Amino acid sequence: MSxxxxxxxxxxxxxxxxxxxxxxxxxxxxxxxVGKDEILEKTGCGxxxxxxxxxxxxxxxxxxxxxSGSGKxxxxxxxxxxxxxxxxxxxxxxxxxxSLTSDELRHIRLTKLGMVFQNFALFxxxxxxxxxxxxxxxxxxxxxxxxxxxxxxxxxxxxKGWEDHYPVNLSGGMQQRxxxxxxxxxxxxxxxxxxxxxxxxxxxxxxxxxxLINLQNxxxxxxxxxxxxxxxxxxxxxxxxxxxxxxxxxIGTAEQILTNPADDYVARFVENVDMxxxxxxxxxxxxxxxxxxxxxxxxxxALRFMQKEQVSQIFVYDREHKVIGxxxxxxxxxxxxxxxxxxxxxxxxxxxxxxxxTPAADLIPIMANLPYPLPVVGPDGKLKGVVIxxxxxxxxxxxxxxxxx
Amino acid sequence: xxxxxxxxxxxxxxxxxxxHFSFLTIAFxxxxxxxxxxxxxxxxxLPPWLFIVIVAGITFWxxxxxxxxxxxxxxLLLIWNMGLWVATISTITLVLIATLxxxxxxxxxxxxxxxxxxxxxxxxxxxxVMQTMPAFVxxxxxxxxxxxxxxxxxxxxxxxxxxxxxRLTCLGIQQVPRELVECADAFGSNKWQKxxxxxxxxxxxxxxxxxxxxxxxxxSMVVIAAMIGARGLGGEVWRAIQRLQMGSGFEAGIGIVxxxxxxxxxxxxVGTKKR
Ligand SMILES: Nc1ncnc2c1ncn2[C@@H]1O[C@H](COP(=O)(O)OP(=O)(O)OP(=O)(O)O)[C@@H](O)[C@H]1O
Ligand SMILES: [Mg+2]
Numbered sequence: 001m002s003x004x005x006x007x008x009x010x011x012x013x014x015x016x017x018x019x020x021x022x023x024x025x026x027x028x029x030x031x032x033x034v035g036k037d038e039i040l041e042k043t044g045c046g047x048x049x050x051x052x053x054x055x056x057x058x059x060x061x062x063x064x065x066x067x068s069g070s071g072k073x074x075x076x077x078x079x080x081x082x083x084x085x086x087x088x089x090x091x092x093x094x095x096x097x098x099s100l101t102s103d104e105l106r107h108i109r110l111t112k113l114g115m116v117f118q119n120f121a122l123f124x125x126x127x128x129x130x131x132x133x134x135x136x137x138x139x140x141x142x143x144x145x146x147x148x149x150x151x152x153x154x155x156x157x158x159x160k161g162w163e164d165h166y167p168v169n170l171s172g173g174m175q176q177r178x179x180x181x182x183x184x185x186x187x188x189x190x191x192x193x194x195x196x197x198x199x200x201x202x203x204x205x206x207x208x209x210x211x212l213i214n215l216q217n218x219x220x221x222x223x224x225x226x227x228x229x230x231x232x233x234x235x236x237x238x239x240x241x242x243x244x245x246x247x248x249x250x251i252g253t254a255e256q257i258l259t260n261p262a263d264d265y266v267a268r269f270v271e272n273v274d275m276x277x278x279x280x281x282x283x284x285x286x287x288x289x290x291x292x293x294x295x296x297x298x299x300x301x302a303l304r305f306m307q308k309e310q311v312s313q314i315f316v317y318d319r320e321h322k323v324i325g326x327x328x329x330x331x332x333x334x335x336x337x338x339x340x341x342x343x344x345x346x347x348x349x350x351x352x353x354x355x356x357x358t359p360a361a362d363l364i365p366i367m368a369n370l371p372y373p374l375p376v377v378g379p380d381g382k383l384k385g386v387v388i389x390x391x392x393x394x395x396x397x398x399x400x401x402x403x404x405x
Numbered sequence: 406x407x408x409x410x411x412x413x414x415x416x417x418x419x420x421x422x423x424x425h426f427s428f429l430t431i432a433f434x435x436x437x438x439x440x441x442x443x444x445x446x447x448x449x450x451l452p453p454w455l456f457i458v459i460v461a462g463i464t465f466w467x468x469x470x471x472x473x474x475x476x477x478x479x480x481l482l483l484i485w486n487m488g489l490w491v492a493t494i495s496t497i498t499l500v501l502i503a504t505l506x507x508x509x510x511x512x513x514x515x516x517x518x519x520x521x522x523x524x525x526x527x528x529x530x531x532x533x534v535m536q537t538m539p540a541f542v543x544x545x546x547x548x549x550x551x552x553x554x555x556x557x558x559x560x561x562x563x564x565x566x567x568x569x570x571x572r573l574t575c576l577g578i579q580q581v582p583r584e585l586v587e588c589a590d591a592f593g594s595n596k597w598q599k600x601x602x603x604x605x606x607x608x609x610x611x612x613x614x615x616x617x618x619x620x621x622x623x624x625s626m627v628v629i630a631a632m633i634g635a636r637g638l639g640g641e642v643w644r645a646i647q648r649l650q651m652g653s654g655f656e657a658g659i660g661i662v663x664x665x666x667x668x669x670x671x672x673x674x675v676g677t678k679k680r
Contacts, residue, residue, distance in 0.1 A: 082587055110593030121588040125606045135592045137602070182592075 007094060008055035009222040010079065010190065015052045015088035017074050017246075020045030023086050036245050048074035050246040051088070058189075059220040063227055063237030065269070071246035072226045076192050079224065080113045081105055092190065110139055114183030118195040120175045122167040128178050129154065129163035135186040146185075153185035154178075156215060173204035177211075184215075193225045197232065209235055230269065234393055242266050254393055259368045281363055282356035284395040285376045285385030291315050294324065294343055299335035302327050302343060313372045315383055316347055322381035325349040326372060353377045356384055360395075363387055423549045430550040437556045441498060448494045457481040464667065468674040473667075480663035489641065489660045496627055496637035497664065499555060503562035504623040508616060511567040515574025515615075516600070525575065532568045540565050540626055544633050558630030566622035573615025577608030617672040624665055638664070 018026045018039075026045035029038075036047045049071045056062045064072045077083040079090055081097060090097040092112060100108065114135075122131050129150050136146035154163055157177040167175055176196065183191055197205045209232060216223065227233050233240050234254045242250045242257065242265075250262035261267040289309040292302045294316050306314050312329045325347035335346045352366060353375040367374050373386035448456070457478060465474035484493050518525040543561035551557035581604050589599045605612075631639030638661050645654030 080591055082591055106593040106595060108593075109591060113591070115588070115591040117584060117588060119584055121582075121584045123585060123588075123603060134589075134602075138592055138594050138598055186592075 008091075009058040009060075009093065010056040010224070011091040011094075012052055012054050012075075012079070013089045013091065015075070015078055015090060016050050016086050017048040017071075017078055017083060018045050018086045019048055027086055047071075047246045048083070049078065049085075052243075052246075052248045053088075054241055054248060054251055056222055056224060058222050060238045061216060061223040061225055061236050062239050062241060063225045063233040064241045064243060065227055065230065065233050066243035067228065067269075070243040072228075072243055073194055074246075075243070076194055076224055076226055079190075079192060080109055080115060110135060110186065112189045114186055114188035114191045116176070116179045116183050116191065116193040116196040118198055120167070120172075120179045120199070122175055122178055122182075124167055127164050127166055128159060128170070131167065131178050132163075132181045132185050134182055139186070150181070150185050153181040156184060157181045157211065171204075172200050173208060176200060176208060180212075189222055191221050191223045191225075193223060195226050195228070198227070198229070205232075212236065242269065258364050280356060280360060281354050281358040281374075281376045281387055282384065284360055284363070284392050285356075285387045286391050288315060288373070288375075288383060288386045291317055291383065292327070292343065294318050294347075297343065298341040299327070299332045299343060299346060300341075303329065303332040303336055306332065315375060315386075316343055317383065320381070323353070323375060323377055323383040326351050326375075328372075351375065354387075355379070360392065363392060367392065419546050419549070427550055431552065434551045434554070434556040437559070438554065441502065441555050444498050444502070445495055448498065449491065453481075453485045453490050457485065460667075464671050467671050470670075470674070473670045473674075476670075477667050480667060484660045484663060487656045487660065489638065489657060492636065492638045492641050492657070493660055493664060496624075496639065496661070499559060499562070499627045499630075499635060499637060500620065500623050500664075500668075503559045503627065504566060504616075504620045506559070507563045507567040507619050507623065508570050510563070511570030511615075511619065512574050512612065515571040515612075516578060516605075518571065519575040519578035519604075520596075520600075528571065528575075532572060535564065536568045540629050541632075543626075544630065548633060553634040555635050557633050558627060558635035561630055561633075562623050562626040565626045566619045569618035569622065570612075570615045573618070574608065574612050577611030577615075578604045580611065581607045613672065613675060617669060620668050620672060621665065624661070624668065628661055 016027060016030065018030070020026065020043065022043045022045055026039050026043045026047070029043070030047060030050055034042075036050070040046055052071075052075055054062070064075060066072050074083055078085045079092075079097070081100075085098055088098070092108065095108075097105070097108065123134065126134070129147065132150035132153050133146045136149055139146075141149070151160075151163065154160060157180050159174060159177050159181060162170065162174065167178060170178065176199070179196070197208050200208060212223075213236065215221075225233075225236055227236075237254060239251060239253055240257055241248055242262075244265050250257055250266050252260075257266060258270055261270055289311055290305040292305060292314055295318070297305075302314055302316075306312065306329045313326050314329075314332075315323050316325045316327060318324050327343055327347055331346040331348075335343075340346075351372070352370060354363065354366065354377070356376055356378060358376075363374065367387065367389060373388045375386050376384045378384045451459070460481060461474050461478040464477045465471070468474070481493075484490060514524075514528060518528045540561075543564050544557070547557035547561045551560050585603060585607070586599065589603050594602065627635060627637065628639035628642065631637065631643040634640075638657050641657035642654055642661075645651070645657060
C-alpha cells in the first residue's frame with residue numbers, strides 16, 4: 001500500500017541460509033534446483049531460507065507468514081545476523097549488513113534494529129525498568145539519562161508504575177510490553193518482531209495488536225513482524241510475505257493475497273481463515289452514509305449529500321424504498337452544470353449487489369475492482385447496508401479473533 | 406608380558422620437575438609459611454570470646470537466621486572449651502587460603518570452559534581424573550615440591566577441591582537460557598557485557614553451590630593433609646589415632662563437624678539470598 005518511491009529501508013536480496021557443515025555443497029545443489037528433502041538426505045544440511053528477496057519500506061509493517069518450519073524466524077534472524085546468511089545480501093539504508101565486521105554489526109544492532117521475542121526473553125534478574133534500560137546501558141549512557149528514556153518507553157506501552165517490579169511478577173501481556181519497551185527505548189528505526197504476540201492469550205493478544213497499531217501511528221517505525229496467524233497479519237500488515245519451505249511464495253497486500261493467491265499453498269493458507277465462510281455480507285456491512293430518493297431529490301441535493309459525507313457516489317431509492325441505482329459525484333456535478341433537475345439520466349442502474357447472507361469469502365473477489373461500495377440488498381429490494389473494503393478486512397481480522405477466543 | 410612403565414614414567418616426570426623447579430617451589434613455600442603464620446597470629450590475636458562473638462555476629466548478618474548464629478556461638482564456645490581453639494584457627498586459615506586459591510583459579514577456568522568448546526573438551530576429562538583420584542595420592546608429589554607442612558597441604562587441597570568450582574561455574578553459565586543470550590546479542594552486547602550483565606548474574610546460585618562444595622572438600626582435605634604435617638584439627642585426629650586416644654579423637658572430630666556446618670549454612674545462604 002505504500003506508494004512511496006523512496007529507497008527501501010530494508011532490502012533482502014537472494015538470501016539463502018543452509019544449516020549444517022556442508023553448506024556450500026548444499027548451496028550448489030539448491031541452486032541446481034534440488035529439493036529441500038533430497039538435500040537433507042544427501043548432505044545432512046537443512047535449508048532454512050532459500051533465495052528470498054523482498055523489500056520493506058520506511059514506516060511500513062510487513063508481516064511474514066507461513067507454516068511452522070517454513071523459515072520465518074531464520075529469515076528475520078538473518079536481518080540482524082543472529083544467524084549468519086549462507087548466501088545473498090541484506091541492505092539496511094543501503095548498507096550491506098552481511099559485510100559488516102562484528103563491531104560495526106553491534107553498532108547497527110544497537111542503533112537501528114530493535115527486536116522483540118516470542119517468549120519475551122526478559123532478564124529475570126533485572127527489574128522492569130532495568131530490562132527496558134538494557135540497550136541504553138550497552139550504549140554506555142549515563143544511568144540517570146537511561147532511566148529517563150526507559151521510563152518514557154515504559155509509559156508508551158502503558159507500564160508506568162511497574163518499573164521496580166521483577167518480570168516474574170508480571171502477566172504475559174505485561175511481560176511482552178516490557179519486551180516492546182526494551183526495544184523502543186533505543187528508538188531504533190526498525191523493529192523485528194518474531195511471533196511477538198503468539199504466546200499471549202487471544203484477548204491480550206488483540207489488545208497488544210491495537211497497542212502496536214497505536215504506537216505505529218505515532219512513530220512510524222519500519223516493522224518486520226512474524227506471525228502464523230492470518231488474522232493478525234490482516235490486522236497489522238501493510239503487506240504480507242508468505243513463505244513455504246524456506247522460499248517466498250507470494251508478496252502483496254492482504255487483498256492481493258486474498259483475492260489472488262499465487263498457488264494452492266497460499267490458497268489453502270487463506271482458506272484456513274474460517275471466518276470468511278462464517279461471516280456474511282450482512283455482518284460486515286456498514287450503514288450507507290447517505291441516500292437520495294428519485295422522486296424527491298435532484299442532482300444538486302445529491303451532490304450536496306455526497307460533499308457533506310465525503311463520498312463519491314450515492315445510492316438512489318424509489319417510492320417503495322427499493323434501490324434502483326447509483327449516482328456518481330462526477331455525473332451529478334456535470335448535471336448541475338447542465339442545470340438538470342432530474343436524477344433519471346445520470347443514474348447508473350446496472351450496479352452489482354449481493355444478498356445479506358453472501359459469505360464474506362465471496363465478497364472479496366467481487367469487490368476487487370469495484371469502484372463503489374458494494375450494496376447489500378434484501379429480498380424486498382431495500383438497501384440494508386454497504387460493504388466497504390476497509391470494513392471488510394477489519395471485520396475479518398476482528399471476528400476471526402473472537403471466533404478463536 | 407612386559408609391564409607398562411606407567412608409574413615409573415610419572416615418577417620420572419615428577420623427579421625431573423623436582424630437580425629443576427623445586428628451588429622455586431621451596432622458595433615459595435618459605436614465603437607462604439610466613440604468610441600463613443601471620444594470618445594465624447592475626448586471628449589468634451583477638452581473645453577467643455571476642456572472636457566468637459564477632460563470628461556469630463557475622464553469620465547472623467549474612468544469613469539473618471537466629472538459629473545459625475546461635476549454633477555458631479555455642480559450637481565455637483564448645484571448641485574453645487575442649488581446648489581446640491588454636492587447632493581450629495589453624496584449620497580455618499588453611500581452608501581459607503586453599504579455597505580462595507582454588508576458586509580464583511577454578512571459576513575463571515569454568516567460565517572459559519563454558520564459553521569455549523575447545524577448552525571444555527580438554528577440561529572435562531581432566532576434571533574426571535581429578536575427582537576420582539583418591540585424595541591421598543595428591544599428598545605424595547606435594548611433599549618434594551613444598552616439603553612437609555602446611556604449604557604442601559594447601560597445594561593438595563587446592564587441587565582436590567577445585568573440580569566442583571570449575572564444573573558448577575561451567576554448568577551455571579551453560580544453563581543460561583539460549584534465548585536470553587540471543588537477546589543480549591540482538592541488543593549489541595559484546596562478550597564482556599554478556600558475561601557480566603547476563604551470564605554471571607544468572608549463574609550465581611549455581612556457582613555458589615560450587616563454592617560451597619569446594620569449601621567442604623577443602624575442609625575434608627585439610628584434615629587428611631594432617632598426615633603430611635598440616636596440624637590443626639586434622640592433626641589432633643591424627644595424633645589420637647596414633648595413640649589410640651578415642652576421646653580426644655572424637656573431640657577433634659566434633660570440632661571439624663562444627664566448623665563444617667557453620668561454613669555450609671553460611672555459604673548456602675549467601676548463594677540463595679540474591680533472589
Ligand atoms: N539452528 C538450526 N540448525 C539446523 N536447522 C535449523 C536451525 N534453525 C532452524 N532450522 C531449520 O530451518 C527450518 C526453518 O526454521 P525456522 O525456525 O526459521 O521456521 P519458522 O518458520 O520460524 O517456524 P515456527 O513457526 O515453528 O517458528 C526448519 O526446517 C528448521 O528445522
Ligand atoms: Mg519461528
